[in-house]
Amino acid sequence: MPTLLRRTLSAWTAIVLLFLWLPIGILVAWSFNDSRLNVLWHGFTWRWYGAAFSDAGLLRCLGNSLQVALWTTLLAVPLGTAAAFLLERFRFRGRMALETLLLLPMIAPEVVIGVSLLALFVAVHCELGVATVVISHVTFCIPFVLVAVRARLATLDPALEEAALDLGATPTGALLRVVLPVMAPAITAAAILSFMLSFDEFIVTWFTAGPGSRTLPIEIYGRVRRGLDPSLNAISSVLLLATLLLVAAVGWLRRHSPGPRR
């Protein structure tokens, strides 16, 4: 590839990455700024971090978000993976219909999903709380898991399973002991995706959360409209650091574990 082209592509990439990280840099910088209004730099301070971590309401919302995201992942991943296998490997009546229904929450605007689920909970007089939020999150995470896992399943090398069967395994045994382990990276990726989608989800949650089950995005939305509270920046920076550490840890694990080349 000509050098000029390569240089241009690299420069383009660098600029785009800068664009992506610019607001992040700002929010981290402001979290250390000794000023509430954040118009000018006033000095370095840790006080927003102190404020964030002594803010019981904020921490409770963070706890809610983590709890919801965990439950969502625990439910969406098995359901989505099961759906991926069923839709990819089996023929049955209503297969297309089931696929469309499961994918609908991904292809419909979030506000519509939120509204429809609220209507459901109202109609059955179900109190809005953590459970209703989890249900709504699982509903739109299933299609993401389904698509991600199914993509990997579709490109699986048939030789693996055929070899297992030739060596005397049952189809189910081959599935559990050969296919699932090979699928593990894709399923893990889908789980991480599901967790992250649920954690940062805002629009659907607004419609299905009750007073005791506010999640972090809802709380942020409420506060940020009062003027950007730097303790929100502080908590975001901490979460960002946690994410970076997690990514680094996963990367380290991958490099040092046996298995197919990534």
Added chain:
Amino acid sequence: MLPAAGVGPGVTRRPGVAARLLILPLVAWAGAFVVLPTAILVVYAFGRRGTLGGVEPGFGLDAWSRVLDPTVRVVLARSLAWAALATVACLVLAWPVAWTIARAHPRRRTLLLALVVVPFWTSFLIRTYAWVTILKGEGLLNGALLAAGIVAAPIEMLYTPGAVLVGLVHTFLPFAILPLYAAIEALDPALFEAAADLGAGPVRTLREVVLPLTRPGIEAAALLIFVPALGLYAVNDILGGGRVDMIGNLIADQFKGAARDWPFGAALSVTLLLAFALAWRLAGRGRSLAAGLDR
């Protein structure tokens, strides 16, 4: 002895007992949380507006007649146009990045992917508000431009359609980069050698080899951006000054705004749902999407 239909990808067989057990929870979930809510919305759409909001029993077509309002058509057209614009902008910006990452050394590839994905994992609201700080009259961008002497007075960047576009692109760029990267990475390097041997330059190779082969990835990316962008009204409110209504605003306003016209909101939602489901089936994109989203 292999079962009659064989095993492996691409080959399907009829479900056995175990598989039928698996289908059950999925059908139950889809029934309870997709079909039922939609059905309730449809019922609402044919209901009458309650005095304080909500729906009162009774049959009425008011909501549907409002859906045919010129306002709805204008708002919908505008929303579609903006979503399309954001999608195209994301794809164009993302392509060179996806290419660079796909062709990079494996170690660097992981680092670059991480750099792309990690910002996406901070709160989208806080990121959007950070753009307010950057774009406002006394903000960073204007400050930098003034200091560099490029402009004499601050440019009005915030509360404009341009600001909304910047916000949308920033939100959805990783959704473009990842599927494109996956698609490009899956290309066999031998193809490029073959194209070069046959005398094709970079542009021709791009147009006649790369683009057609990565089309599923491009379509996957477009879908992942277009649909959410259509409903994302928060960026419009925060960066656009709430001046212009998008379809997401219109629907949400019926439930949390002054109108309290739940039947109208329900009718709009059902219409959108039907439109999307129809488009999805017509395009028959199930398998291509799966292939395009590899890894």
Added chain:
Amino acid sequence: MRLVLAAVLFACLPVAACTRREPAPELQLFAWSEYVPDEVVDGFTTETGIRVNRETFASNEEMLAKLLSGATHYDVVQPSDYTAEALAREGMLRPIDWSKVPGLRNLAPEFLHLPHDPDQKYTLPWMGGTVGIVVNAERVSPETVRSYADVFRGEHRGRIAVVDDPREIVSWALATEGLPINRIDASSLARVEPLLRAWLPQVRVFDSDSPKTALLDGDVDLGIVWSGEGALLLDEDPKFRWVQPAAGAHRFVDTLAIPVDAPNPEAAHRFLAYVLRPEVSARISAAYPYTNPNLAARRLLSAKQLANPASYPPQEAKLEFFRDIGAAAVLVDRAIARLKAGL
């Protein structure tokens, strides 16, 4: 195995979700996003041990939507006057047991027995306020802006912020045309439509939550905002001036009320009694400088606070309450939506 476990788990969830919780010492508070100071809430919790779960809304209708859905139950809500009127009429509010809320005698008489609650049965006045014009005197000369029409004269095009409330916006146009702001029907809306059509494109920011942000950032030069926001701006920087429109303005009283299905009405009454204490009320005033109806609290305020024209407007200002207009609210919303769409 994992799948079976998952199926069992998911089957249990809805059952667990829908059973009513045992009453816990909690207060479900549903309030405006910028109206109840954290320290008041924290002080209440410290003193009574009752934990406060707070949910916020940015408009009366947003509150109504959640209340009506019947899916959530709150102990204390914060409706504006006309919304409280509608709620009471629909039987959704619980009469307040005034024997548990002794501080009522502290309130100024002009805040009691108002049209929306003539028997003072269902609501406790929280704060009063108006809507008015705030001007950045460094950019705009305050003498040139005395009415809504002045704001939208044309020379401030693109430098205006207003609250994103369709009924509010329509009321300015009605007041300018000399029409009563509570008579809203197809004909009155048609009369003000040309005004609105000329006004709306001149607005740069529609923001009901924190319109002061755009003013402080210097992205707009003047705005039509709630009086509390105006008062905060005046406190923040002397370059801001408050103008009470000559044509008349909307006067409102925000209230606290207890929904009929409140899970913990005891706690609700205690909260009401708590906020009526002069020192607590004074703290609310310090954070949100609207018009404090609590005379005992006003004695604790500083001269500077009492002199703020946005917080305590002169008696002769022309001010009027909103009344509930029922289905006409749809007309208002449709009109503004159409105008915003450019039609």
